[in-house]
Amino acid sequence: MDDYAAVTPRELSSATTTLAASSTRASSRKTRVYAFREFLLQSYGSYLQNAQLNNKATTPIVLDVAGGKGDLSWLLQNVDGINSVVLDPHGDVSKCSIPKSVRYLMEHPDEAEQRAVPGLPTHQPLAGLIPKLVGRDEFVTPWHLPVCLDQELVDRIKDVVDGRVNAIDEWKLFWDTRMNNNCVGKQDHAIDFKINTAISDADQALKTFLNIALVAGFHPDQATDYCIELAEILRVPFCIVPCCVFPSEFPNRRFLHTKEKVQNYTQLIQYLREKCPQAKIAYLYFHFAETAKNLVLYTVPAATSYHTRG
16 A cells, blocks of 8 residues: 555556556456455454444444445445445445355355455455355344435534534434435435335434444545545544546535646546545555546544544
8 A cells, every 4th residue: 555645647547557457356346345345454454443442332333435235334244243334325235135145155165165266257255255154144234324425414413523502403304304305205216214224313323423433435426525524524534435526516626726626537536635635545456447446545543533422
C-alpha cells in the first residue's frame, strides 16, 4: 500500500495500467468484493477487534455504503465475525446469492477444492473460505438501512453528534419520512419491511449510525463525498473505492485554489485527496477498467477512533 503525497494524472494512469497488466486475479464483478474484503481485513482487522474489546457494551459496525444485495456485509458477518450493515436505498439483502453458493460448495467438496486454487481460470474466492464456514447450520443476514447517504442524512447525524437542541426529534421526523417514502415509492424499489432485515425504526437506525466504527464503500457513486464527511463527523476511518464522477450532479465539486470543476475520474481522486489530505491511496488486486476502478482511498484509525456515543 503506497501513500502518495499527490497524484498527478500521468501517475494515476500509469499506476492503474501497470497494476492491471500484472494482476492474475479474475476481474469479474463477483470477485471484486473479495479483494475489497481482504483489504479491509488487512487494514482494519485489528482495529475492529480492539474496538469490540474496548467497548463491550456496544457492537462496532462497518457501514457498507451502496452495498446492494449485501455480499461484502455477508462475508464480513459470517466469515469474519465482523458486524456489518448495508446502506443502500434499493438493495435487498434477502436476495444475496452467497448462501446458495456456499451450500453448493459444501455439498461438492471436490469441486470446492478445485475452485479454491488461486490463479486458475476456475478460481472462485468463496471456495477458499468454505473451511471457515463448515459446521454452520444457519447464516446471519446483515441488517439493512434502506436510505441514500446524502447531505441531509449527514447533517442530521452531525446535529445529533454535536448535541444540538431538538436534534433527536428532527432525526425521528427525518427517518420516518424516508421510510414512508420507501413504502410508497416505485414498486421495483419499495421496501417490504416484513420479509427482510431493513431497519425501519428511527431509534434503531440512529443507534446503528452512532455505533459505526468504519465507513466502507465499494464504488459508492453519489455517496462518495458523504462517506468521507460522515466518517469525519463520527471520528472514524473510511475506506472507499471511488468510481463514477457524475459531474452534472455535483457542480460544486471544485478545486480549492483553481476553482476548476471536477469533470473526470483523475480529477475526482485529486479532489477527494484535497478534501481529505490525510487520506492514503492503495490498489485492489484486480484488473482496472472504466467500470471496475481499483484505487482505494482510505484513512487509518486514529487514537480517537470509535468511542461509545449516545
